[in-house]
Amino acid sequence: MRCVQMTAVGGPEVLRIADLPRPEPGPGQVRVHLAAAGVNPVDTKVRAKGLLDPQAALPAILGCDGAGTVDALGQGVTGIEPGQRVLFMNGGIGLAPGNYAEYATVDARFVVPIPEGVEDVEAAAMPLVAITAWEALFDRARLEAGEWVLIHGGAGGVGHVAIQLARQAGARVMTTVGDAEKAGIAQALGAEAVLRYREEDFVESARRRTGGEGVAVVLDTVGGETCTRSLHALATYGRLVSILALPGEMDWQYARLHNLSVAQEWMLSPMLLGREDHRLHQTAILGECAARMADGRLELLVAGTYPLEQAAEAHRRLEAGGMRGKLVLIPG
Structure with missing residues (x-):
């Protein structure tokens, strides 16, 4: 699995391409073949200042926002089928691997189906x-x-x-x-x-x-x-x-x-504190916003897309300021 790892605390140059084993979904999880991953200011702050979980160790995969296709189910998962397109917010701050990668495993309760008519890039730009x-x-x-x-x-x-x-x-x-x-x-x-x-x-x-x-x-x-x-x-x-x-x-x-x-307002608190009740509330928000994207009420502006190899350049552009909308990485 190709991914981008944060190899040290520092500037964008610490983001480097790596090849890791493809993760397997655990009980209650799904594995998502990622089509796109949103890039957020929190990613640049974690890279520059350190992982938010003091117990986490480098190297680490950043990126909270993801969208792609479910390709494997863990034990006990129901209501989701392989081939289903989903979006989610998960990992990327030190608690779990993030989405600057070709694959990610996610608790099935925290993924939201991507409606027909919504593209993967816009879906990945939306969650955070x-x-x-x-x-x-x-x-x-x-x-x-x-x-x-x-x-x-x-x-x-x-x-x-x-x-x-x-x-x-x-x-x-x-x-x-x-x-x-x-x-x-x-x-x-x-x-x-x-x-x-x-x-x-x-x-x-x-x-x-x-x-x-x-x-x-x-x-x-x-x-x-x-x-x-x-x-x-x-x-x-x-x-x-x-x-x-x-x-x-x-x-x-x-x-x-x-x-x-x-x-x-810090929307990462539920993930950091392990508050599954609040994460379910956030997943419901994602479901509502996905529906609004599908019927045209909510537009996500994407200022640019970058391949995984150019994750550092995406960070540089974001840190330069003056952004209009979001940046998105394309793992494939």
Whole structure:
């Protein structure tokens, strides 16, 4: 089995092609012949800083997102047949091998059938960003119809999915972008107000566009100063959700005065903590998002695809910033 291994902690050059035995599915698992694997910022962070499981050892296979065809069943698996196309989020952070490979074994409970009409590349681009956007908007922020939500980085991986999900929930979407091309993407996906953060102050613009009140919800996909300043874009009793670590300089006095709620969203927690109940919830989210992809309600933007041999180049492109959508590796 050809795969890409992280051979050390460091730059993209530590990603190297290897040939390993093809894995066999254990009880309750399926083996998937991978057609595509999503590339996410967490992959680059794990590569640069180390595996998230302190008990794990290098070399390791990265990549949480996968899509492909089931080619073998472990003992006790029912409801899934060889030849079925599936997508999933599993491994890639040190707890289990990831999906920068030709094959992966996955708990059968955590795979979702790929509907007719959905291509493998788009399916592989979906899991991590869709779960993150869904949990942030609906599980953490409790976004409701009619509310204004400010989504930072509206043309990015999480941001472009969040715009679509928020609009479908009946919310009014405001988003920040860096240039005209990204503004066009955000508008096409349904953003009602697009803020060019290099040309305007997003806090002032958010307040002006909401009659001075501020937005009900902010989804922060950027972190740092953007996160800290986002508190001031919120209406009283507003909710901020960040998918990154909260900065140390948050204005907690302002947050308390305005009764603001601040939450964090890290969709890898259930996998890291072994919480199968929460992983089943995430699998249900994937099923719903796959259905929306099939009927055209959810579009996954793929900025580029790379063969396994060019995984390091994919990491370099992602780390350069300015991404529009997702990158995907093609194992075959």
